[in-house]
Amino acid sequence: MKVSGILSGATVLLPLTLVAWAQGVGDPQRGAQVFAQCKVCHSLEAGKNMVGPNLHGLIGRKAGSVPGFAYSPAMKNANVTWNDDTLSKYLVDPKAFIPDDKMVFSGIKDPSKLGDLLAYLNQATR
Numbered sequence: 001m002k003v004s005g006i007l008s009g010a011t012v013l014l015p016l017t018l019v020a021w022a023q024g025v026g027d028p029q030r031g032a033q034v035f036a037q038c039k040v041c042h043s044l045e046a047g048k049n050m051v052g053p054n055l056h057g058l059i060g061r062k063a064g065s066v067p068g069f070a071y072s073p074a075m076k077n078a079n080v081t082w083n084d085d086t087l088s089k090y091l092v093d094p095k096a097f098i099p100d101d102k103m104v105f106s107g108i109k110d111p112s113k114l115g116d117l118l119a120y121l122n123q124a125t126r
Contacts, residue, residue, distance in 0.1 A: 025112075031120025034113045044124050052103065058082050058125040063098070074100035084118055091117065 043049070046056035053066035060083065064076035078098050080086050090097040091114060093107045108114045 026115030026117070026119030028116070028119040028123050030113075031116035031118070032124070034108070034117040035120055035124070038117075055121065055125045058087075059122060072100060072102040074098050075102075084122070087118060087121065088114060 038055075041050055041052035043054045044056055045054060047068075048054050048056075049066065049069045053069040053071070060081065063078045063080040063082060063086075064071040075098060078101075080090075080098070086097075091108050094101060094103050094105055108117065
């Protein structure tokens with residue numbers, strides 16, 4: 001097998017490994033600290049949209065569906081429902097998961113921080 005084939009496979013497997021590891025593992029208290037970078041643009045309060053949409057009721061919600069928020073066409077047409085799996089993939093690399101979305105965020109590469117954030121979002125967005 002060529003080295004380039006191995007490396008391209010590793011490029012795909014690493015983000016998937018991070019996603020799998022982050023799911024089901026996390027501390028919501030540490031996740032609140034990770035969320036500090038998110039709250040610059042996102043509110044947890046229902047109806048309070050900011051630069052980004054509010055995250056109240058995020059888990060189980062269809063992407064691009066918060067009333068009153070001007071989503072990109074990419075997000076509106078994403079056909080994604082937010083859960084641990086979809087959020088993990090999105091938060092690791094937003095532009096790869098939903099190309100042409102307007103969210104300016106490079107992603108969370110540290111699996112422990114991702115797991116903590118997911119644990120926090122599962123509690124705080126209800």
